[in-house]
Amino acid sequence: MNDQAVPQKASSFAAFARSAGPQIDAALDACTRLGDGCPTKLREAMRHSLLAPGKRIRPMLVLLAAKSCGGTCDAAIPAACAVEMIHAYSLIHDDLPALDNDDLRRGRPTCHKAFDEATAILAGDALLTLAFETLAQGVQPPATASCCAALAEAAGPCGMVGGQVDDLESERKGEGGRGKAAIGHLESIHRRKTGAMIRVSLRLGALVAGADAEQLAALDTYGTCLGLTFQITDDLLDVRSTEVAMGKRVGKDAAHGKLTFPSVLGVDESVRRARELTTAAHDALASFGPEANELRALAQYVLERNH
């Protein structure tokens, strides 16, 4: 790795995360206290999943994009909460018996295990809906409408949900193999399944800060590279990690014959690809000043993470 192209150490992202993490968690807690009308069981199921310890990568991307475009973290907090709610709902539904059928998530029982399947389905629905309420009420005009539209587009049938449907389908068909077609298909799935929410996190932060078209485009390129790196390192961790470190079942991708970067490209080529994408992520930020240093450090963190 070229130290000049990648000047920010992953540790400087960790420093930001230590201060921003508690701020995000406090805001998520406040958003889900929910008054009269919300049944206790529903609120507890939502909070069980939303407030479980997590990396909060997506909300941090919102805050860092806002900062990089000259905005404040405070103004971006509602959008940060909204993307984490979408992320949490997607995990609840993905874990259901009809989908990935997972019992463990972030080291805790999944929502349908801790509660029941009906409650988990409805808690996911409630978090998805609350994300738009939080965004629509918390983002100041004139960015409100564009933020709602962008989040819905990224999370919807042509974005995250579409990617999840194709991912399940490819798993069912046992699509594996190597070659250009396989890698194209794999990248198309992840560009939507995980990439769309990463890109829109950056976009929301930028919109809140009143970014111009050039800034939006640069962050979109950065997000595309970061999203794929994130997925590649996730796949690599599944191959390498132990269950204890990940807090969820691992090695199951291979057991399910799932299409992954290591299974298509091999481990070494996957590592090379992740490094190349990290460099491209840094290059995309060339026009930003030191206010984007944490975004630079985050790219390095995603590349080097071990959990």
Add this chain to the structure above:
Amino acid sequence: MNDQAVPQKASSFAAFARSAGPQIDAALDACTRLGDGCPTKLREAMRHSLLAPGKRIRPMLVLLAAKSCGGTCDAAIPAACAVEMIHAYSLIHDDLPALDNDDLRRGRPTCHKAFDEATAILAGDALLTLAFETLAQGVQPPATASCCAALAEAAGPCGMVGGQVDDLESERKGEGGRGKAAIGHLESIHRRKTGAMIRVSLRLGALVAGADAEQLAALDTYGTCLGLTFQITDDLLDVRSTEVAMGKRVGKDAAHGKLTFPSVLGVDESVRRARELTTAAHDALASFGPEANELRALAQYVLERNH
């Protein structure tokens, strides 16, 4: 029923429905063509449920509220589509095996029967998300943000989803009985489970038309009365109807020991209550002119419907 207090015949709503129905269906069709990125199976599952023949009561409420407040139906069409998408998603998820476990809906196989459970869960998620995309992109400022916030609040954990959780819970516990506590609990469930979406349909139409606070409050009262009438007549139809006329299994409320208006109040008192609420719905529209005549007729239609 006093003909002076209820001057509009249900048939004049039917005339409106014959022209508005196809307009709404065409818009729903256009919203769900969905280009690249949306898997074919997902699109088909969404359309299977959304485009199934239905009464389209909620989208018609949006259009009629807009008209009553001096707006146009055309400007209200995106909001009309959004509420129907929320309604369709809620039916898909309610029909799942973990919830009501229904095989038949609107005379067709339910989504998880026509496709599979994973696809049905994700098609519901996609419709819920697409509702906000349609609203955020289609409603013109300055109403966009307030419409998104109102729809999310009505559909979310303190609204429709919360009501559904309490309804499932009361069914599990086999809560029945009569008395003031039972009727209060039942009304609290339906004010959220069905009432919130009916009220917000009117609110969205009014917001799109630039309604004032007095108009919003009047329509809210009308919607509260209409929503409860709708639920009472639904419960009465379950007791009385045949499976052929309803296109779904009937008589199952009683079989499940479900809390319903006839089970709490008895059939005669339920009928009396529905009539009383219909009169109150008409009274709420007293300050509106003839442009609200279809809303008046709709209240009568809901009272008299037999399917």
